[in-house]
Amino acid sequence: MSEQVEIEFKNMITLSEYKKLLQLFHAKEEDFFYQSNSYFDTPDWQLKLKHAGLRIRLLPEYAELTLKTPFENDLLETTDSFTLEEGKKMIQQGKIKSSGFVYTKLISLGINPDELRLLGNLATTRYEHKTKEGLFVLDHSVYCNQEDYELEFETAHHEEGKKIFQQFLIDQAIPTRPSKHKIARMIEANHQL
Known part of the structure; x- marks a missing residue:
């Protein structure tokens, strides 16, 4: 289990801006990695109402169950790690394990993990x-x-990080385009289908 404050700033970018930044950072093909995110909430959106999010992330060698909850200006991430097989099984069943720090944190937030879908x-x-x-x-x-x-842009200090990120956007001539969390974008797109 890990629990850490996530201080990050986000901006939507275009395909051409994406390609430009890959060149700026000298990205090579072997530097990329793939991850699959599966998102959960209750039928009555209890996590969304608390401005929280829950996902299982499948990485190349293991799986993570992460609960993000508001913490001051940022987010607190509570994460349990599992084998890839355990992660895939939870996704397939549409349920999380009834143990671990994420499960306990959900209970403390007044959310019944058995209601998650x-x-x-x-x-x-x-x-x-x-x-x-x-x-x-x-x-x-x-x-x-x-x-x-x-x-x-992930950083250790909120105010300083915000300034660095804003200056980076200016330096790269990238307009500010607010970015919703991935779960929100996925849910909105799901409702448009």
Whole structure:
């Protein structure tokens, strides 16, 4: 289990901006990795109402169950790790394990984990570029017959990180385009089908 504050800034980008940033960061094909995200909520949207999100992420070698909850200006991530087989089984059954720190945290939020249902899936090809200021992330996501591109910046300090990210957008001539969380984009696209 891990619990950490996630301080990140996001901006939607176009395909041409995405390609430009990959060149800027000198991205090579072997630097990309694939992840599959499966999102959960209750039928009456208890997580959404608490501005929280729950996902199972399948990575190349293991799976993560992550609950994101509001924490000051940022998010608190509570994560349990599982084998790939366990992660796939939870997705297939549409249920999370009835143990672990995420399960316990859901109970503490007044959410019955047995009421959770699978909302949908989103696949992301990710590239990460580490700098002394923080981590730049480029995501190409595919979901519900749609695809999009997103720039994220993860940092250790909120105010300083915000300034660095805003200056980076200005330096790269990228307009500010607010980015909804991936779960929100997937849910909206699902409702349009």
